[in-house]
Amino acid sequence: MNVVFAVKQYISKMIEDSGPGMKVLLMDKETENVDYLIQELRRPKYSIYFIYLSNVISKSDVKSLAEADEQEVVAEVQEFYGDYIAVNPHLFSLNILGCCQGRNWDPAQLSRTTQGLTALLLSLKKCPMIRYQLSSEAAKRLGECVKQVITKEYELFEFRRTEVPPLLLILDRCDDAITPLLNQWTYQAMVHELLGINNNRIDLSRVPGISKDLREVVLSAENDEFYANNMYLNFAEIGSNIKNLMEDFQRKKPKEQQKLESIADMKAFVENYPQFKKMSGTVSKHVTVVGELSRLVSERNLLEVSEVEQELACQNDHSSALQNVKRLLQNPRVTEFDAARLVMLYALHYERHSSNSLPGLMMDLRNKGVSEKYRKLVSAVVEYGGKRVRGSDLFSPKDAVAITKQFLKGLKGVENVYTQHQPFLHDTLDHLIKGKLKENLYPYLGPSTLRDRPQDIIVFVIGGATYEEALTVYNLNRTTPGVRIVLGGTTVHNTKSFLEEVLASGLHSRNKESAQVPSRSTRKR
């Protein structure tokens, strides 16, 4: 179930097959790639080719490839199903931004997502049962497509049967538009929120006074121990850990700078030098990243903003929330982006509140000078993830257990105001693990249902997962015995990319009034 490991295994298998010094070409089955490959094979540059395709390839493509290989340079043609991006061991992404048009799939993205998801299943050797979120048409479509592929390639999906079959749960981002709108305080999520992680790389070129080496840095848990240990810790802990890292480094440093007087010194130097270099790289990288994070936090007044955000997301006190939002909108240090975000959260939470004062807040936004783009996005977000769209209730728990739980939580007080929010996914998975997830909200695809509690769970979020959810899944994995959960999404969102996603879905372009009628009708189905 470790997706990073699965991809790694494929790669090492490839390297093993082809021997050292070989160029390995891993590609998905896009036809244009096949065409390029055909061209390459007609005029080969290398004496031998090992072709590994990252997904299922059609027989006709194999034939045309074979016919192009007139010089007999191809030594291997294999399908290795690594057609996704493994971010963390339990988190994968397909890097698709804007997968939906309106409420439905962009057909090209649907096929791409199906490919990615089936590739994931194949690489993990899982032939799952599928559940989907009833409120989302897209979820159902994707489930059907995956099912179709499984049926079609049944021989590929013949794995050793486990006692409890694995489960694929397909969700839609619309159901929880809150999570991607919140500021994050754990390292990985925070970096993504404030700086943006793109395939493990962070662009730091906008950081003032950045050195040339650090324009772009790589944060990968695979070869960065500090990152691996700290990616799920919150910002305060990172601060102290990075201090330790620095101290550790400084302890080592003077030793290296010593004059080399004896052979032993030199030997030690030579032996430690690469390690030292690596460490100095790690230190400077993390110090820069954390420094930039804290700069942004203070510059954008994020602590205060985040507190209000959390209140908006977790509590139900309308008047205090409104007051706080209004107060922050007056604060000149709050950026237009954060201001818009606060209003979005307010709009999502108190959409149907009797004393909803969204128009007033919108006025405030305008007065603050927030651009048209962001103001339009407020309504678009409501359109995207508003109450109408949601299949379940995001804010007010219905069942008695949940109410008691929240009550108890209120009594205990919150440990950390900035991280009190629990993604909706947590409840969903919690129910799923306990076998309490309602079948009328999350039906099975096909006739068979799961009698036992699920053990291997693959969650896929159409419209993108978030790092906060990844953290939730990580914690669930760690705290729940016998359960392994892998989270995936069309992409991994931060607020910015989520807003782009909303933008791409095209919902905002419609006029508010005119849009409501058709969208409601689709909902009612």
Place this chain on the structure above:
Amino acid sequence: MASLDDPGEVREGFLCPLCLKDLQSFYQLQSHYEEEHSGEDRDVKGQIKSLVQKAKKAKNRLLKREGDDRAESGTQGYESFSYGGVDPYMWEPQELGAVRSHLSDFKKHRAARIDHYVVEVNKLIIRLEKLTAFDRTNTESAKIRAIEKSVVPWVNDQDVPFCPDCGNKFNIRNRRHHCRLCGSIMCKKCMELISLPLANKLTSASKDSLSTHTSPSQSPNSVHGSRRGSISSMSSVSSVLDEKDDDRIRCCTHCKDTLLKREQQIDEKEHTPDIVKLYEKLRLCMEKVDQKAPEYIRMAASLNAGETTYSLEHASDLRVEVQKVYELIDALSKKILTLGLNQDPPPHPNTLRLQRMIRYSATLFVQEKLLGLMSLPTKEQFEELKKKRKQEMERKRILERQAALEAQRRLEERRSDLASRAANGEVVSLRGGPAPLRKAEGWLPLSGSQGQGEDSDPLLQQIHNITSFIRQAKAAGRTDEVRTLQENLRQLQDEYDQQQTEKAIEMSRKQAEEEDLQREQLQMLREREWEREREQFQAASLHTRTRSLDFREIRSFHLEPGREPRTHFAHVLDLGSSPAQSSAAPKSPSPSSALEPISVWSGPQALGQEFFPQSTMSQQNEVPSLNLFDEEDLSSPTAEGTTSPLAAEPSFGPSAHILKEYNPFEEEEAVGNPFTNPDSPAPNPFEEEDEHPHQRPSSPPVPGNPFEEATCTNPFEMDSDSGPESEEPIEEELLLQQIDNIKAYIFDAKQCGRLDEVEVLTENLRELKRTLAKQKGGTD
């Protein structure tokens, strides 16, 4: 599974080996361990890791089942949110994901395709050959046409009203043309021409294959083979300058394409890029250097040492040759570097990088090798060197003869002594018991014979002789002589060293057991001794000329002759003689470092003595004549007074022997010549030398065993002899390795443009190189 026994109770399950906490599964154990005990003992960690891994492998399935069971039981208590899950990083290893191979399909399609292609090409080439087989220029066109028609049946004109390629209608103006290779029809526009040179090239390349496989109905494999093997021969393309239409063969685009592809294939097989050619040359040169350079270095070293094994002219020739090769390497790599730089489409950056790397590695190679290329002496220098060496050889010969004579004389003496001792009931084992106890035992009855023992060590004397010569020479300020004498000394020692080791190897097998026993004991001694040695080294003012190593060897020589006749005697001698020297050392006003290292060794020796029963020790020391010692002690109280620093040394205190030896030295100092000291009452080496300098037999009669003992019974010597020598090459190797490493870092850093690092590294490199040079200077 991993069950660990507890002293009190037997506990089972996944126990943490450090805190004995019971953990539910081994994944939890692993994570627990990594969280809690990661900083603790590595050994334990390694152990548990291997244990876990073993368990993982062997019981994978079992564990899995267990994990499942636990999972079920765990879910019951889930409400309490128990901490029992697994970090995703710790998920159990999974097998390789699904794969599917299309290779067989692929191969099937490819084989079909290639069969078709090969048949096509062969057909065309056969026809082409037929078409070019006759002399086209001197044949009438009608006849040509007839031949062409016979090669391939032409398609009927009437059957093709339109050009199959462009679709234009044929008429008077747009005439039909026939492909001479396949007989099809096309218009003039779509017609292609194959020139005779091209045709020749194609047919000649295939000739040998065609001669064997001409029929297209062969098995596909052999056809492949022919296709592949056909490029081996390629005749020069005949240049036909006049290109009439008749000299070219008309064909359709399809045939032309096929043939052009074929031509390209032929070209590719034949073609090697310039860079490859140059690089191959470069490699060749490097190999040459690798061969020649060691040879030259050997020559140069020998010549520099004044030997006449190689001729100077030859060596300088070789040097010039090697240098030329270096120049060639340099030139070649430069050429590679600039390859293609002036081309219009600039080469790919990767190509340039490759070129840079080649150049870099070549310069590195040259730098490194040139560094090791030592210079040759000039003719005059060489003559001088030769002369010097000759002198040395002579001196050495004389010394050897003296030593041999002396040894023989002593042997005789000892024989008589032996006889007397045998009568005494003392059994002397020639393969002497190296165990100290035995030595001690063997000592008692030998009393009185020490004088003889000391009498009979010619090497000791010889070396003493030389050292004192050196001292004298030094005192007289004749540095040249000092140098030659020291050289002498060294050679002498080398010779004996060699002899010893040879014998030692021979004998060591037999005596391995005893050796072990003794080594254990001596190990302890040695440790102490080293400490002391260090202190003393610091204390002693080191002399620049003589190396301590030599003198450690000297001491061993002292032992050897003594041991020759009676092995247990050796130790006594050893003990006796070295303190003697050490006592002399601090005496000499100009700190004669020549002896200082020995004094260093005497300390441990004394320590060794302390290990034996005190009585034996005193016996040892007093063996020669008890009263004599006493006398000495009494008679020279002043001497003792003056040598108080020495006497203060605990080991020396009880040994009257020292004092006795010591006296003559003092006198020596006073007189200025130790050898003319006639009144030394004890049988002391210096005196002996004076007595029998010319009595040495031609060769020292050396019984096999004693020499062996010399090495195995005396760990000090072994250490001092073999230790530093074996250490140095290793360190040198290490240095070289490190230099390489640092060079690589520098390059890396340069590539990345980190100039500050480059600086630091170059500084390091320089330092390393300096050390290396120093070391080399030391070892050469």
